[in-house]
Amino acid sequence: MTTRKSWQSIHDELRRRIVDGIWQPGDLIPAEEQLAAEFQCARATVNRALRGLADSGLLNRRRRVGSRVATEPSRYATLKIDIIRLEVEQRGAKYRHALTERAQVLAPERVQYRMNLNDDTELLYICNLHMADDRPIIYEERWLNPVVLHGIFDVDFSAISVNEWLVRNVMFTRGDISFCATNLTEREAQLFAADLGEAAFVIERTTWQDEQCITSVRLLHEPGFSMRTELI
Amino acid sequence: MTTRKSWQSIHDELRRRIVDGIWQPGDLIPAEEQLAAEFQCARATVNRALRGLADSGLLNRRRRVGSRVATEPSRYATLKIDIIRLEVEQRGAKYRHALTERAQVLAPERVQYRMNLNDDTELLYICNLHMADDRPIIYEERWLNPVVLHGIFDVDFSAISVNEWLVRNVMFTRGDISFCATNLTEREAQLFAADLGEAAFVIERTTWQDEQCITSVRLLHEPGFSMRTELI
DNA sequence: AAGTGGTCTAGACCACACC
DNA sequence: GTGTGGTCTAGACCACTTC
Numbered sequence: 001m002t003t004r005k006s007w008q009s010i011h012d013e014l015r016r017r018i019v020d021g022i023w024q025p026g027d028l029i030p031a032e033e034q035l036a037a038e039f040q041c042a043r044a045t046v047n048r049a050l051r052g053l054a055d056s057g058l059l060n061r062r063r064r065v066g067s068r069v070a071t072e073p074s075r076y077a078t079l080k081i082d083i084i085r086l087e088v089e090q091r092g093a094k095y096r097h098a099l100t101e102r103a104q105v106l107a108p109e110r111v112q113y114r115m116n117l118n119d120d121t122e123l124l125y126i127c128n129l130h131m132a133d134d135r136p137i138i139y140e141e142r143w144l145n146p147v148v149l150h151g152i153f154d155v156d157f158s159a160i161s162v163n164e165w166l167v168r169n170v171m172f173t174r175g176d177i178s179f180c181a182t183n184l185t186e187r188e189a190q191l192f193a194a195d196l197g198e199a200a201f202v203i204e205r206t207t208w209q210d211e212q213c214i215t216s217v218r219l220l221h222e223p224g225f226s227m228r229t230e231l232i
Numbered sequence: 233m234t235t236r237k238s239w240q241s242i243h244d245e246l247r248r249r250i251v252d253g254i255w256q257p258g259d260l261i262p263a264e265e266q267l268a269a270e271f272q273c274a275r276a277t278v279n280r281a282l283r284g285l286a287d288s289g290l291l292n293r294r295r296r297v298g299s300r301v302a303t304e305p306s307r308y309a310t311l312k313i314d315i316i317r318l319e320v321e322q323r324g325a326k327y328r329h330a331l332t333e334r335a336q337v338l339a340p341e342r343v344q345y346r347m348n349l350n351d352d353t354e355l356l357y358i359c360n361l362h363m364a365d366d367r368p369i370i371y372e373e374r375w376l377n378p379v380v381l382h383g384i385f386d387v388d389f390s391a392i393s394v395n396e397w398l399v400r401n402v403m404f405t406r407g408d409i410s411f412c413a414t415n416l417t418e419r420e421a422q423l424f425a426a427d428l429g430e431a432a433f434v435i436e437r438t439t440w441q442d443e444q445c446i447t448s449v450r451l452l453h454e455p456g457f458s459m460r461t462e463l464i
Numbered sequence: 465a466a467g468t469g470g471t472c473t474a475g476a477c478c479a480c481a482c483c
Numbered sequence: 484g485t486g487t488g489g490t491c492t493a494g495a496c497c498a499c500t501t502c
Contacts, residue, residue: 006490006491007490007491018403019403019405019441021403025400031467031468031469032468032469033467033468041491041492042491042492042493042494043469043492043493043494044471044472044490044491044492044493045490045491045492047469047470047471048490048491050469051470061468061469061470062468062469062499062500063467063468063469063470063498063499063500064466064467064468064469064498064499064500064501064502065467065468065469065499065500065501066467066468066469067468067469072315072318072399073399073403074312074313074314075312075313075407076310076311076312076313077310077311077313077409078308078309078310078311079308079309079310079311080306080307080308081306081307081308081309081463082306083304086304167304167305168257171250171251171253171305172463173251174462174463175307175462175463176460176461176462176463177309177460177461177462177463178458178459178460178461179411179433179458179459179460180433180456180457180458180459181413181414181431181432181433181434181453181455181457182413182431183415183429183430183431197415197429198415199413199414199415199431199432200413200431201411201412201413202413205463207463209251221413223413224412225412225413226410226411226412227410227411227412228408228409228410228411229408229409229410230406230407230408230409231313231404231406231407231408231409231437231439238471238472239471239472263486263487263488264487264488265486265487273472273473274472274473274474274475275473275474275475275488276471276472276473276474276490277471277472277473279488279489279490280471280472282488283489293487293488293489294480294481294487294488295479295480295481295486295487295488295489296479296480296481296482296483296485296486296487296488297480297481297482297486297487297488298486298487298488299487299488
């Protein structure tokens, strides 16, 4: 055995060959066996490195065929979904939230559709204004399904935020999230001390436990908000 | 040896124990060695399963300490960044784009800042309107760095889109992306046959090759656009 | 049939964090 | 020191795809 190679160093070297154009898009690269011989390591180590490159979209791998440099490399942006309180506190600001609404209601039709509910299930409807250093930053409008969330009607959501209660009490198995832009209504503009019609960033998130919908939430961000992340 | 276990089946079983609350948030789960004994498999197989759970944010793992069920499970939304033409064609629509502007200019200050450039580098400035079934869906405004992109001034971007030319000719090593909402200016509203001030979704993306900025782009989406993905 | 990636095994050593 | 996860090895078999 010569010096021990790490899968990371092999990953980086192969990545370099792709980025520098030594292996062009569409090219078939050497098989794992050959690379293992070149790098003087076990095939499993090369496999680990190649899997990483395939995960990040730089390679397409197929059995019997080999690993090909992607012709149209897929790139991904990964967004971390945090509890709002943590996001605020990590920025060094003081977090506070105010419960602005609480009711037991039938959801509007488009929410029923999103949550895949019958039209006779009464939901808990909760609205919250989230603040950083006492400045409103997010208006949260949320529908909760009592069929899944037993005892939800008895929880005191002025003491604990809905978000945190959910995180501690149920775990979702799947969810979807969508992003869009909207013009502030008059009422929404007042919340942010902004102008009617200003553009605001909206996140809508719906989460499920197996086939049952847990909750659907709409997060209206203050005008000027921008969400940033790294590309992979 | 009993029946052969796959890392996937172990992953799913452990995930079930977490989701069903058999292992509560904060709990220390058995060490790899013990799980390997339970599942009658090699430790490497358990390791692979646990690594998957840690990657998806359900576990926090530390050497010497063990694997702990995350108290505030991080959830991630992963967005696939495709070439616009592919996105349109995958929806079954006809793709077309029109070059609306092309100039050799100094970038505005905020773009220079974003691209980390001196204030004397002339960039190639290109604007494109992307259409699906002849309806404008994205207005693209882009600055390209000729220092990295040799010969960029000679390319005919009415024949090939900037996006595709870039993908085929350079590969970026890192990038950042941000999302926000904006009110359409009068000129922008005209492009989309929309009203002045309507809210539109904006993506800004800047990509780099090592320390040099390749390009920065602003994608203004048609009013009503919504970007959706699954939560992990 | 044959070649490629995907995975598993059993064992080993290392890196790290807590003692 | 000691116990945990992180990784590597050498070999093996399997799964898939093309021939």
